[in-house]
Amino acid sequence: MSVSAVHDYGPYTLYDLDALPEDGKRYELADGWLTELSPSPWHDHAADRLKDILKNAARLAGAEVYVAGGPNDISTPAGVRKPDVFVVPRDVARTAISGKIRTYYAADLLLIAEVVSPRSGSEQVDRVRKVREYARAGIPHYWLVDLEPEAKVTILTLHGDEYILEAEIREGHTLTVSQPFAISFDPGSLNELE
Secondary structure (H helix, E strand, C coil), X not given: CCCCCCCCCCCCCHHHXXXXXXXXXXXXXXCCEEEECXXXXXHHHHHHHHHHHHHHHHHHHCCCEEEECCCCEEEECCEEECCCEEEEEHHHHHHHHHCCCCEEEHHHCCEEEEECCCCCHHHHHHHHHHHHHHHHHCCCEEEEEECCCCCEEXXXXXXXXXXXXXXXXXXXXXXXXXXXXXXXXXHHHHHCCC
């Protein structure tokens, strides 16, 4: 006799994610499975630098956006992600902050960026799984940030229901985009101290 599964994916839920101890570790929930993220000081520094760069660019462009990242959550069709950096319209962020909501709907995001941790379990997730997942969620711009062997930003833009490679900009060159607002910087600056 066979017994049907209670649900199609793994055994974990949002309640399990919320019940994890506050021990400094960060987890994502995708298709019912909890995955520990593998941040490092250089990874977190690059994510912080990218947030600062995007905040300054948004201010200069007069864009009505909010730039954030972990510890905020993003709800996707697969579950809950904790992106390194993301951009949402300011009114969406205002509603979330005033309601003390830490989870944003992926469909509200304008841009999402992941700093890749090479040789980690999350590298394949960032490069393959999240490409499909974020496209399915309708996020218009997805950036993959590599720091090794040199800083590089890969820009993926949503066309229909999938991303196409827009550009790869390496350190020593200037990344310049007009969407979701005017942004211009050298990817090498992600490794610099202010």
